[in-house]
Amino acid sequence: MSDRSFAPWRDPVLWLAAPAVVYLVVVYAFPLLLLLAKSFVGPSGISVQQYIVFMDDPFNWRVVGNTLRVAGWVTLICLLIGYPAAFALTYAGTALQIVMLVSIILPLSIGAVVKAFAWQIVLRRDGIVSQLLVGLGLWDEPQRLLFTETGLVLGAANIFLPFMILPIYSVVKLIDPRLSEAGATLGASPLYRFTHVTLPLSLPGVISGIAFVFSMSVSMFVIPSLLIGDRFQTLSTLTGRSFLLMRNEQLGSTTAVILLVLAVAIVVASSWLGRRLGGRT
Amino acid sequence: MTAVERAVRLFVWFIAGFTVVFLMTPLVVTIAVSFGSSTVFTLPPPDWSFRWYERLAGMRGLLPALLVSLQVAAISTAIALALGTLCAIALVRGRFPGRETISTFLVSPLMLPGLVIGIAMLQGFKAMGLRDVYASLLVAHVVITLPYVVRTVVSALSLFDFSLIDAARTLGCSYQAALLRVMVPALAPAFLTSGMFAFLASMDNYPISIFFTDAWTKTLPIQMLQYVEERPDPTIAAISAGLVLLAVVALVIGDRLVGLRKLADF
Numbered sequence: 309m310s311d312r313s314f315a316p317w318r319d320p321v322l323w324l325a326a327p328a329v330v331y332l333v334v335v336y337a338f339p340l341l342l343l344l345a346k347s348f349v350g351p352s353g354i355s356v357q358q359y360i361v362f363m364d365d366p367f368n369w370r371v372v373g374n375t376l377r378v379a380g381w382v383t384l385i386c387l388l389i390g391y392p393a394a395f396a397l398t399y400a401g402t403a404l405q406i407v408m409l410v411s412i413i414l415p416l417s418i419g420a421v422v423k424a425f426a427w428q429i430v431l432r433r434d435g436i437v438s439q440l441l442v443g444l445g446l447w448d449e450p451q452r453l454l455f456t457e458t459g460l461v462l463g464a465a466n467i468f469l470p471f472m473i474l475p476i477y478s479v480v481k482l483i484d485p486r487l488s489e490a491g492a493t494l495g496a497s498p499l500y501r502f503t504h505v506t507l508p509l510s511l512p513g514v515i516s517g518i519a520f521v522f523s524m525s526v527s528m529f530v531i532p533s534l535l536i537g538d539r540f541q542t543l544s545t546l547t548g549r550s551f552l553l554m555r556n557e558q559l560g561s562t563t564a565v566i567l568l569v570l571a572v573a574i575v576v577a578s579s580w581l582g583r584r585l586g587g588r589t
Numbered sequence: 590m591t592a593v594e595r596a597v598r599l600f601v602w603f604i605a606g607f608t609v610v611f612l613m614t615p616l617v618v619t620i621a622v623s624f625g626s627s628t629v630f631t632l633p634p635p636d637w638s639f640r641w642y643e644r645l646a647g648m649r650g651l652l653p654a655l656l657v658s659l660q661v662a663a664i665s666t667a668i669a670l671a672l673g674t675l676c677a678i679a680l681v682r683g684r685f686p687g688r689e690t691i692s693t694f695l696v697s698p699l700m701l702p703g704l705v706i707g708i709a710m711l712q713g714f715k716a717m718g719l720r721d722v723y724a725s726l727l728v729a730h731v732v733i734t735l736p737y738v739v740r741t742v743v744s745a746l747s748l749f750d751f752s753l754i755d756a757a758r759t760l761g762c763s764y765q766a767a768l769l770r771v772m773v774p775a776l777a778p779a780f781l782t783s784g785m786f787a788f789l790a791s792m793d794n795y796p797i798s799i800f801f802t803d804a805w806t807k808t809l810p811i812q813m814l815q816y817v818e819e820r821p822d823p824t825i826a827a828i829s830a831g832l833v834l835l836a837v838v839a840l841v842i843g844d845r846l847v848g849l850r851k852l853a854d855f
Contacts, residue, residue: 319684319685321684322685324675324676324679324683325675325676325679325680325683325691327675328673328675328676328695328735328739329695331672331731331735332694334717335713335728335729335731336710336732339712339713340701340705340706340709340713342712342713343705343712343713346712389608392600392601392604393605393608395601396602396604396605400605404605406849407609408605408608408609409853411608411612413849414613414616414836414837415612415615415616417786417790417836418793418832418833419792419794419810419832420795420810421814422619422813422829422832425619425817425825425829426619426826426829428821429618429619429826434632435630435632436618466614466615467615469608469611469612470612473608474853477853478854498591498593498594527704529704529795529796530796534814544702547704547705561708561712565705567705568701568702568705571700571701572701575700
């Protein structure tokens with residue numbers, strides 16, 4: 309390891325990376341590029357015919373609308389709960405912090421099928437949510453939330469919430485509390501201290517949280533299959549259906565490429581924003 | 590403390606409590622239903638019973654699916670640990686350009702939609718002539734498990750002091766013995782935690798596995814979703830409760846090895 313006189317690309321350690329990189333290039337990158345390339349090939353050479361056909365159909369626009377609307381609501385709810393929750397997690401005493409960490413990390417290692425099935429039970433007419441809302445006097449009679457858009461948003465927000473809390477928490481716990489105290493010493497009001505000190509410092513975490521939750525909500529497949537059913541299609545469920553049920557590979561690869569581009573765009577945009585704000589991404 | 594600060598504090602504690610209850614709801618509901626006697630998911634259950642657990646033995650397709658899942662998860666995790674550790678050493682020790690790009694590339698399967706990766710692999714494997722379902726499933730699952738290993742082992746290795754290996758050699762160890770007796774023990778917690786979470790990710794995967802199943806080869810989540818769609822009854826909750834237990838065990842071991850707070854690192 310001591311000899312640094314040779315060219316860096318001849319560094320022998322480099323070859324240790326080769327098996328993993330070659331493996332992923334062959335079984336992961338190549339198939340993705342193939343998918344991408346095939347979607348731009350028509351009967352007579354390169355074409356965007358598939359995308360024109362896709363955009364011509366108003367049904368498909370409703371599907372895109374459904375996808376973005378649901379993902380938007382899920383992200384908003386996760387942000388509204390997750391932002392204060394990340395602060396609570398940071399400043400909680402040891403016992404509460406452990407309880408919170410367990411309830412955040414434990415669901416992460418449990419599959420979507422298990423959690424979505426649980427939400428099928430929670431969202432029934434005689435389920436917990438319905439009982440709770442009737443008990444609080446907000447609803448006059450029990451209602452079924454399962455197979456409604458509200459139910460889908462609620463279930464998905466529950467399943468993705470840890471991915472909002474953890475990135476925000478990882479940034480908030482690094483904020484020096486003395487900064488806010490210094491602001492107080494200088495006579496800044498609590499609100500001013502929050503909007504001018506704490507909020508800007510927490511933004512990198514917020515951005516990566518939003519990016520995680522939004523991209524996962526756009527591409528979720530199991531959750532909508534179980535919580536809303538076939539009448540409501542998103543880009544992801546349409547992609548799955550066109551391959552698994554309708555055997556319409558043309559439509560499926562078009563929507564798959566749209567999903568892929570959306571996901572990459574979210575990653576790129578969020579890391580660009582994160583860098584601009586001077587935080588870690 | 591001003592009234593505003595008190596209100597904010599109260600709000601934050603309220604949110605903390607709400608978050609815990611909200612996040613634990615699906616797990617608690619699953620377990621409660623699995624031990625209930627009601628066929629129609631009545632909560633709280635009218636009576637407690639083990640009847641759904643007793644019915645597990647007679648469920649068609651459950652045991653084969655569980656075995657496929659355990660096998661695929663174990664083998665793909667083992668392969669990922671080998672490939673991932675070698676690569677992590679290169680990323681931490683190497684001085685070549687593009688290390689950042691390589692590490693982003695290796696972790697990227699976590700950031701892209703599983704369904705899209707699955708479809709791409711389905712077509713790509715076909716183009717490459719790989720038709721065996723079980724082999725495809727295994728090859729695909731290494732892609733799922735590899736990011737967990739690379740991420741954790743890279744961060745553990747960057748804290749490892751490589752001069753310890755030189756020290757061991759000065760003291761008379763052979764290079765191999767130094768690696769085995771110094772580096773491997775130091776990295777053991779990282780191997781165990783990343784292996785465990787990679788294993789769980791493989792066990793739980795649905796959107797990629799769905800493209801590599803046939804009548805004989807089904808993973809547990811695929812089989813479970815089929816049960817849910819055909820005939821939802823609390824037997825599925827009993828299977829779920831088993832998976833929750835597995836996750837609890839993993840969490841306890843992870844806490845012992847690296848600590849809860851480290852597990853929350855993002």
